Each structure stands twice: as C-alpha cells, then as structure tokens.
Amino acid sequence: MKKILMIVAMLVGSISALQAMDVTEQVGQRFVDFSLYDINGEIVESDVHRKDKIVVMKIGQLSCPICSEVLSTLGKIDKEYQKKGVAFIDVTFDEDVSELKKHADEYDVDFPTLIDGNGDLATYYDINPIPVTIFASKEGKIIRYVIGRLSEEEIRNTLDEALK
Numbered sequence: 001m002k003k004i005l006m007i008v009a010m011l012v013g014s015i016s017a018l019q020a021m022d023v024t025e026q027v028g029q030r031f032v033d034f035s036l037y038d039i040n041g042e043i044v045e046s047d048v049h050r051k052d053k054i055v056v057m058k059i060g061q062l063s064c065p066i067c068s069e070v071l072s073t074l075g076k077i078d079k080e081y082q083k084k085g086v087a088f089i090d091v092t093f094d095e096d097v098s099e100l101k102k103h104a105d106e107y108d109v110d111f112p113t114l115i116d117g118n119g120d121l122a123t124y125y126d127i128n129p130i131p132v133t134i135f136a137s138k139e140g141k142i143i144r145y146v147i148g149r150l151s152e153e154e155i156r157n158t159l160d161e162a163l164k
Contacts (some may be wrong), residue, residue: 003157011034011059018147019147020147020150021117021146021147021151024133024145024148026125026134026145027142027143027145028141029142030138030140030141030142031048031055031134031136031141031142032046032092033045033046034120034124036116036121037115038112039097039100039101039115041097042090044052044112044114045075050087050136053086053138054086054087054135054138054159054163055087055090055109055134055136056074056086056087056092056133056134056135056155057088057089057090058074058088058128058131059122059125059130059132059133059134060067060090060091060132061093061130062090062092062096062099062103064130067109067130067131068107070131070149070150071103071107071109072107072108073089073150073152074109074111074153074155075109075110075139076108077155078109078112079112081159085138085163086159086163087111088111088112089102089149090109090111090112091113092114092115093115093116094115094117095115095117097115100113100115125145129147129149130146130147131148133146133150135158135162143158
C-alpha cells in the first residue's frame with residue numbers, strides 16, 4: 001500500500017510539473033530593474049531594455065528540460081513580437097558561457113541571455129521551482145507570473161491581451 005501511495009504521489013507531482021501555475025500574488029507588483037552580464041560579457045540594464053515595451057523574462061537553467069522547452073517556444077515567436085514592442089530576456093543561473101551560447105543557438109534565441117550566477121534576481125522574485133516566466137507591462141508592473149511549462153498559445157494570448 002505504501003508503494004502505491006508513493007507512486008501516486010510521484011505521478012501527481014509529475015503531472016503538476018507539466019502544467020503552468022499562475023502566481024497571482026505577483027500580479028500588479030513592480031518589475032524590478034536590474035543589471036546582469038550577458039553571455040558576451042556585456043552589462044545589460046533591464047530598464048533600458050524594457051523602455052516602453054512589454055517584457056517577457058524567463059528564468060531557469062540548462063539542466064531543466066521544461067526551462068529549455070519554454071525558451072524554445074519564446075525563440076519561435078520573439079522576432080514577431082519584438083516588432084510589436086515586446087522585449088524578451090532569458091535569465092539563467094548557469095555560468096558556462098560556451099554552453100549557454102550553444103543553448104541559445106540551438107533554440108534560435110535572438111534576445112539577451114543574462115547570467116544570474118549569484119541568484120540575486122531569483123531571490124528577489126522568490127523563484128522556486130523553475131522555470132518562471134514573468135510578463136511585465138509597459139508601465140513596469142507584473143501582469144503575469146507563471147511557474148512551469150507554457151504553451152505557445154498561452155504566451156501568445158498573454159502578449160496579445162497585453163498589447164491591446
């Protein structure tokens with residue numbers, strides 16, 4: 001009986017990891033501005049990057065398959081939505097620049113990958129588990145904060161609504 005309960009608990013945990021979970025407590029909070037190094041060694045200031053734009057920021061790491069899946073989806077739509085006034089940012093805890101560059105190329109990422117090696121941004125946003133995708137308005141307020149997997153349709157719907 002214990003084995004069955006453990007298996008059921010593991011399956012329930014696995015199923016919930018497959019779906020996005022909106023964290024409504026973050027909605028309406030201020031999107032914090034930050035400075036982080038990108039994978040080319042340049043400092044990126046978020047306030048400059050997001051000026052008069054909607055921001056989509058994915059936070060995760062290379063060892064997380066769902067993080068890569070979300071990044072892949074963002075890589076598919078970023079060029080289309082950048083033209084509409086959306087800024088995309090990928091924040092990672094990883095510090096291996098060569099692996100991060102390969103990862104960005106693999107997922108056709110045409111937006112900054114920033115390194116949060118100390119986890120300062122993750123601490124600020126109380127990120128656990130990963131990935132977390134944060135959508136912020138042009139006014140700098142969080143309009144959606146999602147833990148886990150996001151489909152292309154969910155991302156598009158969120159952005160289309162924010163662009164109205």
